[in-house]
Amino acid sequence: MDDPGWAQYLQWACLPFFLVPLAELLLMGVGYVHGRMAYRVAADEFRHLIIQITTVGREPDLVRQTIAAIRGYGLTGSYEIWVVLEPGHDDHYPLADRVITVPEDFTCKAIDKARALEFSRLERAAHGLNSYDTKILFVDDDTLPTKEYITSAYAGDYDLCQGVTVVNRHYAARPWKHFLLSHLDNIRTRNCLVYCSCTQGVTGKPLFVHGEGLCVTGLVEDVITWDHPIVASDDLVFGTKAAYAGFSWGYFHEHIQLVSPWTFTDSWRQRKRWTWGNFTAIRRRDILPLSVAVPKAAKYALGVVSVFASAAGAICVTTGITKVPAQAHVLFWISLGSWFASYGLMGWINSGGDANKERFGGPGVRYIGFRAVQTVAAVLLCVPTAILPVFIVIGSTVTGKPRRFVTIAKTRPGAVPDVPERQVPCP
Structure with missing residues (x-):
């Protein structure tokens, strides 16, 4: 059977999740x-x-x-x-x-x-x-x-x-x-x-x-x-x-x-702390009212479901298990392109700013080259970047709630502090 009945339902069930990047772009x-x-x-x-x-x-x-x-x-x-x-x-x-x-x-x-x-x-x-x-x-x-x-x-x-x-x-x-x-x-x-x-x-x-x-x-x-x-x-x-x-x-x-x-290790500790902090706030009415907690819980659920649904749908479409109209294929590719582009934009934004200008001696060729390379890297790494939060949620749930507020090191390892010695007059 070329097109099983369950696949017909799957293709339309997965289609809304394919459109999430377009909705986010909007x-x-x-x-x-x-x-x-x-x-x-x-x-x-x-x-x-x-x-x-x-x-x-x-x-x-x-x-x-x-x-x-x-x-x-x-x-x-x-x-x-x-x-x-x-x-x-x-x-x-x-x-x-x-x-x-x-x-x-x-x-x-x-x-x-x-x-x-x-x-x-x-x-x-x-x-x-x-x-x-x-x-x-x-x-x-x-x-x-x-x-x-x-x-x-x-x-x-x-x-x-x-x-x-x-x-x-x-x-x-x-x-x-x-x-x-x-x-x-x-x-x-x-x-x-x-x-x-x-x-x-x-x-x-x-x-x-x-x-x-x-x-x-x-x-x-x-x-x-x-x-x-x-x-x-x-x-x-x-x-x-x-x-x-x-x-x-x-x-x-x-x-x-x-x-x-x-x-x-620090990244895991930081994200687990955030996740469990949100979990606790969502489930306890003495912290957040139900009307406030529900949209946050829904966003968590949407994030987890959309990753798995999009992956399953993409596999089914590319392997020919399901068939969708040509117009849907065009929409899928546009949405996928916008998804990659959005992460490229984040690479461009995060590689900018005064902190990075100083690293490369000002807004010159090296600085622009650095931003271009990081934009490409952000696109290439967008898949693990996008799915990591899902595994953080799952991993946090499995490993349990941290007992204390866990702090992580913020200073670059081995960095020599550059601390001003003179007093600046307060306004």
Whole structure:
């Protein structure tokens, strides 16, 4: 029998999954246009900005470099840089305005990073920095917002806002493990441009929230708090609960720059922590309301099912088990081409930026060549990049929930710290 009955059903069941890349391309375009043309700014409504770097304390040199870079932007207006860390670590940050060590005996519902965030929130409330006209920009110890990112976040006429996460710090650098892990992180930027840009910017109902570069008003922080029974995904819980409570969300197209993990073990630990943080938030009603949790669970299910359905459908079509109209074949190839192209675009974006310009001595031939090579590499590696999250979800489920908030090394192995020695006057 040339065309078994079950194959007829399979071909049409798989067809919607073949079209997912086209739908994502459309979402990316809509999100980009909205972020560039409809992002509201009202800088005069705000009086003060706090840039807070929350860290365990194990990356002091990297944090000092980040602070020095921000000071070098020459930001105008009223702003402070806070460093919040755990006890027992180096607390010498001469370029910071405030260094807060979270007391060991401080307790709340949250633990680990969220506990530190809650303590700093209480510190702000005690100093009257919990109003609408104060903004807090949260930065992790491995992240560096561009000057444009900071100014866009501060000026955004929203209760919460954030921009694009790019993994361009040490992108595709040696050793080979980091080169590969940098490209596997292309999906982070892609998800941000596809889903965050639309659900945060267009609908105001975030599907994902990343803690790197999250900017909120003091009022939102005071109302929502970080005091929730969570181990990880504090950013997701905070952002979605704020939207559920009626606070406004915005999304802008500037970059906050990240560092990819340096080892496979660290990458696994990081992704497993995120996955279980999301799992916990989705299944517990004391963390997220059902109406908020369902779309997040559906996105996980869609991601897993689409990978297997697309693979099964492609095999059936190429082997001749199923036959579809010629028009469907054309649509399939267009969708497949857009899928490859979207990952190539992520390679081009993540290989750009000031961090990579400095590596190659400015925007010259070597810099452009590097970006072109990484664009090609991103296309060639798009299959493992796309399917990795599925295996992370499956692997995380099988191995069980981590008991603690696991941190990973952010500094390049063997790197000599480049830390500024002189004090830069605070504004």
